[in-house]
Every structure is written in C-alpha cells, then in structure tokens.
Amino acid sequence: MAAFPTQARIVIIGGGIIGASTAYHLGKLGYRNTVLVEKHKLTSGSTFHAAGLVGQLRSNAGITQLLGESVKLYRTLEAETGLATGWKMNGGLRLACNAERWTEVKRQATTARSFGLEMHLLTPIEAQKLWPLMDVSDVVGAAFLPTDGQANPSDITASLAKGARMNGVTICEDTRVTGLTVEKGRVTKVRTDRGDIACEIVVNCAGQWAREVGAMAGVNVPLVSVQHQYMVTERIEGVTPDLPTLRDPDRLTYYKEEVGGLVMGGYEPNPIPWAEDGIPDGFNFQLLPSNFDHFEPIMELALGRVPALETAGVKELINGPESFTPDGNFILGQAPELTGFYVGAGFNAFGIASGGGAGKALAEWIAGDGRPPYDLSPVDILRFGRNHQDVGWVRARTLEAYGKHYTIAWPHEEHASGRPLRRSPLYDRLAAQGAVFGEKLGWERPNWFAAPNEAPRDIYTYGRPNWADAVARENRAARASLAILDQSSFAKFLAVGRDAEAALSLISAADVAGPVGTVTYAPMLNRRGGIECDITVARLSPTSYYLIAGTGAATHDFDWIRRNIPAGLDAHLIDITSAYGVLTLIGPNSRALLEKLSGDDVSNAGFPYASLREIRLAGAPVRALRLTYAGELGYELHMPTEFTASVYEALMAAGAEFAITNIGYRALESLRLEKGYWASGSDVGPDHSPLEAGLGWAVKLGSGLPFIGREALEAKAAQPLTKRLAGFTVTDPAIILLGRETIYRDGVRMGWLASAGFGPTVGLPIGYGYVRRPEGGLDDAFLLAGSYELEVAGARVPAQLHLGPLYDPENARIFS
Incomplete structure (x- = not known):
C-alpha cells in the first residue's frame, strides 16, 4: 500500500462524481500534487444511487455550456481510460x-x-x-x-478516478476528515484519521456532508438533504x-x-x-x-x-437522500470566508449531468486564481447572503424549490417560503398601500402596487401579466410627475483609509480620483476584461468612499473588492448595508419636492448631475445622490435606517401636491428598458467587456493609468468587436419578450436577448442582447444595415434594432 501523503498542493474532500471529476481535470491541467480523500469508498455517498440522466438545457448560457462539457467528456472518457462509463447518447x-x-x-x-x-x-x-x-x-x-443521454454513475466515477490517477493524482479511500486548520485566512492543513495533509487549497466536494465540512473551516455551504x-x-x-x-x-x-x-x-x-439533526456516522x-x-x-x-x-x-424502490439547495442550482466556487477554499456540492439530483462540466469548471477556477472560466454566477457560492446562514431557513426554501422541480417555471415567479425575512422600516407602510413584494437575498422589495380594485398578488402566466396595468400607472407617474421607490436593499460599502483612492483606482476601470462629492459609475473588470462588478462610487472625503451595488450582488461584489485591495495599502472595506435606508425620487417634480422640505441648495447649479450632497431633510441627515436608473431627473436619498420612516412620511405628505406615487421594481425595470440602461447580471457581466456593452465611455482606457483588466481591454480595443449589445423592439404589443429569444440578422442566427420586458411609454416590447459575429466587424453601419427577427416560442417575428434610448425627451428635463 502506498505511503499516506502528508503534503499536497490541493486536497479534494469527497469521492463522488464531482470530486472525481475535479481530480481528473486538475490532473489534466498538470496539478499532479493533488490528493483526493474519501471517508469510505468512491461513490459511497449519493453518487452510487443516482439515476444517471444527462440533460443539457438550462435557462442560463453558462450552465448550458457547463452541461455540454459533461457530454463532451462522457463521449470520449471510456476510450481514454479503458473503463466503461455506461454513457449512451440516446437523446x-x-x-x-x-x-x-x-x-x-x-x-x-x-x-x-x-x-x-x-x-x-x-x-x-x-x-x-x-x-x-x-x-x-x-x-x-x-x-x-x-x-442528451444517460450514464452509469458508479462506472463513470471509476473511469474519472482512473483518469485522475493516470495524470498523477493520489486517491485515498477510507480516509475520514476530522478537522481543518485555518491560518491567516486560508486552510493550511486537512486533518484526517490517517494523519494530516499540509496543503494550499481545499476543494469541498463532500456532497451531503459539504455543509458539515465547510463548518470545520467557518464556511457556510447552504444545502440540506432531501429524500x-x-x-x-x-x-x-x-x-x-x-x-x-x-x-x-x-x-x-x-x-x-x-x-x-x-x-x-x-x-x-x-x-x-432527511438528517435534520445531522447525518448518522457510517452512512456509506x-x-x-x-x-x-x-x-x-x-x-x-x-x-x-x-x-x-x-x-x-x-x-x-430506491430511497436515496441527496443534497439540495434553496434555489435549485448547485454550488461552485471559492468561498467568501477564506482564500483557497472551494466548494463543489449541492447538485439537486443532477450531479451526473453536471459532473463532467462542473469538475472542469472547478479545476479551471482554481487554475484561474479564484475566478471561473466563464460566467457561472447562477451557481457561484457568492450568490448567497446573510439569509442563508440559518439552516432552518435554508431547509424551508429548499423544500419549496424541490417541490417546484417539475412545475412550470413561470416568468417573474417568486418563492413563498421563509418570508418575510429582511424588511426595510417601510415594509408595513408599503404593504398597507397595496405593495406586492418580491424577494431577493432575503430582502422584501416592492414589485408593484395594487389599486383598491386589484388583487394584490401575482397571477402567473406566459401571457400579459395581471400587474401590467399597475406597472404602466407607475411608469407614467415617474415620467410625468413624481414617483418614490424604497431601495433600502441596495448593498452599501464603505472604503476607508489613506490609500482608499489608490486601491479603488486600481480595482476600478473608471476614474474615481475626482473631488469630494463626485459620483462615478465605476465598473470593475476581471483580468479577461469582463465586467465583474457594476458599482456606483461616491467620494465622501479624501480618505473615504461610499460604494453602492445591487441587492443580489452584495456578497460577490464585497468579496471581489476586498480580495483585490493590494497588500500593504491602508484601505479597508466595510459592509454598511443595514445602516442605511434608501428612498429614490424619480420624475420632473423631484427637485421641487426637495426644495419644499430642505433648506439646502438642490438647484442644478448647486447640485449637478452625478454628484453627492449631504443635506438635511425632514430632520434627518441625508446623503443625496443626483442620479437614477430611470433616465429622469431624480435623487437617491440615503439616510441612517432609523430616519427612513420619518423621511418617507414627510416626502409623501409634501409630495401630495405633485401626486407622488409609490412604484415598484417592475416599473423601474420598464423605465430602464425604455431609456436603454443596461441590467447587471444579464446585459453586463463577467463575459462582457465595456467595449462590447457600449460602456467604453465609463473606462479610463486613454488615461494610461493601471487598472485590473487593462491589458485585456487594450487587446480587445485593438481588434474588431465580435459581439455588441443592442436594443430591439417588435411592433406587436401582444408579443411577450422575456429574454433568451434568438436574434436573427438577415436570416442568420446571431445571438439572443439577455433581458426583456415591456415599455409602457413607448407601447412596445423591448429587449437587449448581444449581436454576435465571430469574424468581427460589428460597427454601427453593419448593425443598422441588417434586417432583424426575434424567435419567440418557436415563431419568428420582425424586429427593429436600436443603438440608442427608446425614450429620449428633452435633455433639459433629464439632466438639469
């Protein structure tokens, strides 16, 4: 028997298909100093009883790509290793x-x-x-x-394990992990019942045991076992x-x-x-x-x-428990709590379909110094937040997600379990006024407001939704007069220290070195030149900045910024999300309302666009930002949480003169679609550069100053673009655009819509997507010369391409 390894570069915990696949792909990448430890025998957890169906299609391009990688591997693995896999592509x-x-x-x-x-x-x-x-x-x-096809789970795992060994990976069965040693923010040792293994990187592929293994190092892995x-x-x-x-x-x-x-x-x-009090010992x-x-x-x-x-x-009749997650997606990536601690678990009974691609993605994630090979945000562990710390909440939501596995995936569908959890101070007030809430990262957020004669609930359909009229009302209020939206769920960070400017200047592709009071849209890029974070940065002082991110990006964006602060700089990031409420005023009368309530100068000269002012409003200290996501005159009002209710009441009372109207996030979505503003996570993301997304104006490429992603962006700028974000409309207002509709130019498939909806002001369905042309040459002339169609539910409909905003009233009304 070979000597037990006491040192390794990488230790993988768990010998199911995910662990074996990760070991196989790490070996392929040359990481021969890798050890896989399994507490019993390979496949002895849940892999051995998996059904083995292999489907590929998901609603996200990255996950579909990952599943396609599984099929590519399974088609050739048996020939490579000489071990049968049971793979057959029977459709x-x-x-x-x-x-x-x-x-x-x-x-x-x-x-x-x-x-x-x-x-x-x-x-x-x-x-x-x-x-x-x-x-x-x-x-x-x-x-x-x-x-599509099917495979034998045990056979394919054995074949992957043999392939891993062929490439120098060591596999230790009957080796139970008893603890993890953490030093200076990373695991340095895996302790087992056969001895310790010193290491640099740990990959937690422990399946149902992944939450328990993560807890050994203080890492939260939100999954539970279900029969x-x-x-x-x-x-x-x-x-x-x-x-x-x-x-x-x-x-x-x-x-x-x-x-x-x-x-x-x-x-x-x-x-x-199952195993609500822990998985029994010896469950192999x-x-x-x-x-x-x-x-x-x-x-x-x-x-x-x-x-x-x-x-x-x-x-x-086989009853095998498996690990499931609160949103039905599996968990990959580097944990936010530690450096070099990766997770591959929670596969919701499609671990065999995902195994080959997930192991490849994890291996490339590790080789990529902590970044995935392509956009895998729907499965990234960084999608979770504070609400996922409680296993009771996780279990309730997971059981709901399991029960919906085969129900229709309705557009705009919301979960019901574990709610309400995170509430702004206005929750009860808004509910009393007809608010219909959605949930994101545990936050209750108003989606729309029902009139007295409307049922305050979503009725799911693939047709025109029951809230369409309400959204149109709210859209008109924002365009014509005055609207108010509770955006307290925004993620909010404070960057402080004498080197805060230097750190953010390196992390951000935009110029954030402006004077105090400057508000900057500051995309942060990965080393491939893709948009990693969609951030607004406001300078508070020479040594402090206020950063605002989307609700769902809270964990991801904080992790990205924190990890990229250069060592040795006096710069620190603090999450202050819960400390501030946010009320957004939108519409041509928003300045008039502020003038009624504040003695501070909020004129265009005193408070220009893209600036921040500390003002007093209804007795509260308010950090006001002059910008909105709607393309109208407006302000984001950030205030200490305890003032939120009082400020809201004062705004509503004084705003009655202007018919102030509560609006929700669905109206905001319609407003941004009409204005041509991009949506983070769909229109822009890690696989999209600012040049492709039409955001070249936001980056300091011509400054000569260094920033993460500069080299990749310079290389892209020197070559013809192979994809470009554009807007599309169809003339029939009854057509429902939801995103992922196929884009055809002159009859040739050239991309798909990334986001879509309806614009009540323009009266048209609107979508945004990337026109893709591998040979490049996507200039304005080429784009505008084509004849376009969108495929919607199998039918092609004529479409019009747009390179500018669909709603563009007088500039004076928007920007002054």
Missing part, C-alpha cells in the same frame, strides 16, 4: 400536456437554439414513435434533444437500449432505460427532509427505507403515462 424527450406547458417547452426550444443546442419540437405521435410505450392521449406536444425515490423494474417488453430518457413534468416523473427495464422517479410536491453505500405510501401518488401519475408499469415486476 432526451420532454412532454407538454397543457397549453401553458407547451408555451414553456416552445420557449425552451428557442433558448436551445439561442445557445446552439439542437432541439426539435414534435407532435404527440412523433414523440410516441420515439417512446412507443407511452400513452399520448393527453400530450399537446414534445421536445427532443438528440445529444428522493425512484423505482427500478424488471424487463418490460418494448423497452430497448436506445430508448430516450423521458421527462414528463406535468406528471412530475422521469424515466430511463436500464437493462431492458425502466427507472422511474419523480419530484413530489411534498418532499421529505446506504439507502433509506422505501416509502411506498409517499411514492404512491407519483406511481399513479406514471401509470397514466406508461400503462405497462401496471404489470411490470418491481425490483426495488
């Missing part, structure tokens, strides 16, 4: 049994085309020819992805090896062929959690007792689809 069918589901499936087919995946829409009879055993009497239509059952039958006549995988979401079930029989499982609406290669009563409703639904199941012999 995947997805059924629709009602009109709304069929709309969803057609939109998924459009998304597939946008991302370059082959997906075919079929009639019920065409679907039945591919899957003859099913009854299609209630089927409206189906979709088929020919490159998941599937049935394995004896041979069934007509089940052939090439039978596609089948997903029947309206009946909550999935199917795959196995040794001439079927595997059939489902996602019940009332899931059962173990299953839970079969729960036939709980599975019976799923079985009844399946019998209606596959009548042959009624007479089929049942080998077993």
Whole structure:
C-alpha cells in the first residue's frame, strides 16, 4: 500500500462524481500534487444511487455550456481510460400536456437554439414513435434533444478516478476528515484519521456532508438533504437500449432505460427532509427505507403515462437522500470566508449531468486564481447572503424549490417560503398601500402596487401579466410627475483609509480620483476584461468612499473588492448595508419636492448631475445622490435606517401636491428598458467587456493609468468587436419578450436577448442582447444595415434594432 501523503498542493474532500471529476481535470491541467480523500469508498455517498440522466438545457448560457462539457467528456472518457462509463447518447424527450406547458417547452426550444443546442419540437405521435410505450392521449406536444443521454454513475466515477490517477493524482479511500486548520485566512492543513495533509487549497466536494465540512473551516455551504425515490423494474417488453430518457413534468416523473427495464422517479410536491439533526456516522453505500405510501401518488401519475408499469415486476424502490439547495442550482466556487477554499456540492439530483462540466469548471477556477472560466454566477457560492446562514431557513426554501422541480417555471415567479425575512422600516407602510413584494437575498422589495380594485398578488402566466396595468400607472407617474421607490436593499460599502483612492483606482476601470462629492459609475473588470462588478462610487472625503451595488450582488461584489485591495495599502472595506435606508425620487417634480422640505441648495447649479450632497431633510441627515436608473431627473436619498420612516412620511405628505406615487421594481425595470440602461447580471457581466456593452465611455482606457483588466481591454480595443449589445423592439404589443429569444440578422442566427420586458411609454416590447459575429466587424453601419427577427416560442417575428434610448425627451428635463 502506498505511503499516506502528508503534503499536497490541493486536497479534494469527497469521492463522488464531482470530486472525481475535479481530480481528473486538475490532473489534466498538470496539478499532479493533488490528493483526493474519501471517508469510505468512491461513490459511497449519493453518487452510487443516482439515476444517471444527462440533460443539457438550462435557462442560463453558462450552465448550458457547463452541461455540454459533461457530454463532451462522457463521449470520449471510456476510450481514454479503458473503463466503461455506461454513457449512451440516446437523446432526451420532454412532454407538454397543457397549453401553458407547451408555451414553456416552445420557449425552451428557442433558448436551445439561442445557445446552439439542437432541439426539435414534435407532435404527440412523433414523440410516441420515439417512446412507443407511452400513452399520448393527453400530450399537446414534445421536445427532443438528440445529444442528451444517460450514464452509469458508479462506472463513470471509476473511469474519472482512473483518469485522475493516470495524470498523477493520489486517491485515498477510507480516509475520514476530522478537522481543518485555518491560518491567516486560508486552510493550511486537512486533518484526517490517517494523519494530516499540509496543503494550499481545499476543494469541498463532500456532497451531503459539504455543509458539515465547510463548518470545520467557518464556511457556510447552504444545502440540506432531501429524500428522493425512484423505482427500478424488471424487463418490460418494448423497452430497448436506445430508448430516450423521458421527462414528463406535468406528471412530475422521469424515466430511463436500464437493462431492458425502466427507472422511474419523480419530484413530489411534498418532499421529505432527511438528517435534520445531522447525518448518522457510517452512512456509506446506504439507502433509506422505501416509502411506498409517499411514492404512491407519483406511481399513479406514471401509470397514466406508461400503462405497462401496471404489470411490470418491481425490483426495488430506491430511497436515496441527496443534497439540495434553496434555489435549485448547485454550488461552485471559492468561498467568501477564506482564500483557497472551494466548494463543489449541492447538485439537486443532477450531479451526473453536471459532473463532467462542473469538475472542469472547478479545476479551471482554481487554475484561474479564484475566478471561473466563464460566467457561472447562477451557481457561484457568492450568490448567497446573510439569509442563508440559518439552516432552518435554508431547509424551508429548499423544500419549496424541490417541490417546484417539475412545475412550470413561470416568468417573474417568486418563492413563498421563509418570508418575510429582511424588511426595510417601510415594509408595513408599503404593504398597507397595496405593495406586492418580491424577494431577493432575503430582502422584501416592492414589485408593484395594487389599486383598491386589484388583487394584490401575482397571477402567473406566459401571457400579459395581471400587474401590467399597475406597472404602466407607475411608469407614467415617474415620467410625468413624481414617483418614490424604497431601495433600502441596495448593498452599501464603505472604503476607508489613506490609500482608499489608490486601491479603488486600481480595482476600478473608471476614474474615481475626482473631488469630494463626485459620483462615478465605476465598473470593475476581471483580468479577461469582463465586467465583474457594476458599482456606483461616491467620494465622501479624501480618505473615504461610499460604494453602492445591487441587492443580489452584495456578497460577490464585497468579496471581489476586498480580495483585490493590494497588500500593504491602508484601505479597508466595510459592509454598511443595514445602516442605511434608501428612498429614490424619480420624475420632473423631484427637485421641487426637495426644495419644499430642505433648506439646502438642490438647484442644478448647486447640485449637478452625478454628484453627492449631504443635506438635511425632514430632520434627518441625508446623503443625496443626483442620479437614477430611470433616465429622469431624480435623487437617491440615503439616510441612517432609523430616519427612513420619518423621511418617507414627510416626502409623501409634501409630495401630495405633485401626486407622488409609490412604484415598484417592475416599473423601474420598464423605465430602464425604455431609456436603454443596461441590467447587471444579464446585459453586463463577467463575459462582457465595456467595449462590447457600449460602456467604453465609463473606462479610463486613454488615461494610461493601471487598472485590473487593462491589458485585456487594450487587446480587445485593438481588434474588431465580435459581439455588441443592442436594443430591439417588435411592433406587436401582444408579443411577450422575456429574454433568451434568438436574434436573427438577415436570416442568420446571431445571438439572443439577455433581458426583456415591456415599455409602457413607448407601447412596445423591448429587449437587449448581444449581436454576435465571430469574424468581427460589428460597427454601427453593419448593425443598422441588417434586417432583424426575434424567435419567440418557436415563431419568428420582425424586429427593429436600436443603438440608442427608446425614450429620449428633452435633455433639459433629464439632466438639469
């Protein structure tokens, strides 16, 4: 037996498919001094009982790319290692049994085309020819992805492990991690029952145990275990090896062929959690007792689809707990609490589909010095926040997400569990005025306000939403007179120290060295030149700055800025989100309202655009910023939290003269769409440079000053652009644009919409997306010369491209 390693560059904890894949890819990248430790045997956690379906399509391009990497690997792995993987590309069918589901499936087919995946829409009879055993009497239509498939989870893990060993990785089974030693913000030692391993980097791929392993180092991994059952039958006549995988979401079930029989499982609406008090010791290669009563409703639904199941012999009903997360997405990336501590866990029962690509992404993440190889923000551990610290809250939200696994993914759908949690001081006041709240990172935020004759709730649909009229009212109020929006959920940071300017000047691509009172849009780039953070920076003093970020970006942006402050500089970042409430005034009468309530000079001369002033308002000290996300005259009013309610009451009372109106985030979205403002996380992100996004004006490329991403941006500036952000409208106001609609130029697919909605002022559906041309040459003339269409739910509709704002009233009204 080989000697136990006492030193390694990288230690991977967990020998399921994710750990094995990460080890394999690290070995491929030359990280031979890598050790994988597994407390029992490879696959002994949840991998051994995984169903093994491999689907690729998701609503995000990066995750779809990751799943595609899995398929690429599985197609060649057996030839490389000589070990069977059970991989077969038999395709995947997805059924629709009602009109709304069929709309969803057609939109998924459009998304597939946008991302370059082959997906075919079929009639019920065409679907039945591919899957003859099913009854299609209630089927409206189906979709088929020919490159989907299935694999044997244990075999593919063994093959990955052999590939890892072939590239120098050491795998230690029967090695239990007992603790982690943390020194100066990173793990320096993994303690095991066979000895300690000194290391530089730890990768937590411990599956259901990942939260427990993370806690050893003070890292929060928000996942919990949930029971998941599937049935394995004896041979069934007509089940052939090439039978596609089948997903029947309206009946909550999935199917795959196995040794001439079927595997059939489902996602019940009332899931059962497991190990609420901790996972029992010695839980290796173990299953839970079969729960036939709980599975019976799923079985009844399946019998209606596959009548042959009624007479089929049942080998077993497998009840295997797996790790699930609060939003249904898995967890990858470097933890915010430590340097060099990575997580790959919480795969929500699609670990086999994700395994190959997730391991590759994690390995490249490590090789990339803590940054992912492409935009993986939907699965990045940095998407979580303070609300995810409590396991009770995480479990409640996770069980809701599990129960929605096969329900229709409605546009603008909100979760209901664990709410309300984080509330601004105005929550009750806004609720009393008809506010319908959404939730982001635990914060309750007003989405829209119902009139007395309107039901104050969202009614989900793929058609015109029930809140469309309310949003139009709120949009008109902001354009015509005066609107107020509670934006207290903004992430707010303080950068302080004698070297604060030097640090932010290096981290930001914009010039933040202006005088006190200057407000700067300050994108922060990664080393590829992509927009890592979408930040507003206000200078408070020679040694302090006030930074504002989006609600959902709170953890990510704080982590990025903190990690990139150069060593040795006297610069410190402090999260002060909870210390300040924020009220945003929007509209042509916003200055008049401030003049009524404040004795400070808020004239255009005294308080110009893109500046900050400390003013007194209704007895409160207010940090006022002259800017809005709506393209109208307006102000963000930041005040200590305890003053928020009083200031709001004073603004509402004095604003009655101007018919001041509460508005929500959906109206704000419509306002920014009309004005042509970009949306962080969709229109701009880590894979988009400022030059591609039309934000070249915001970067100090011509200054000669250093900043992160400068070299990459200079290289991009020297070459023709291969993608550019543009706006699109369609003339039929009944068409619903949601994002991911395919862009066609002169009949050629050239991208997809990143964000979309409806503009009440212009009366048109609006979308923004990148026109992509690998050979470059995307100048204005080329863009404007084309004839455009958008594919919406499988149908192409004529579209108009725009390179400027759709709503552009007199400049005097906006900027003075």
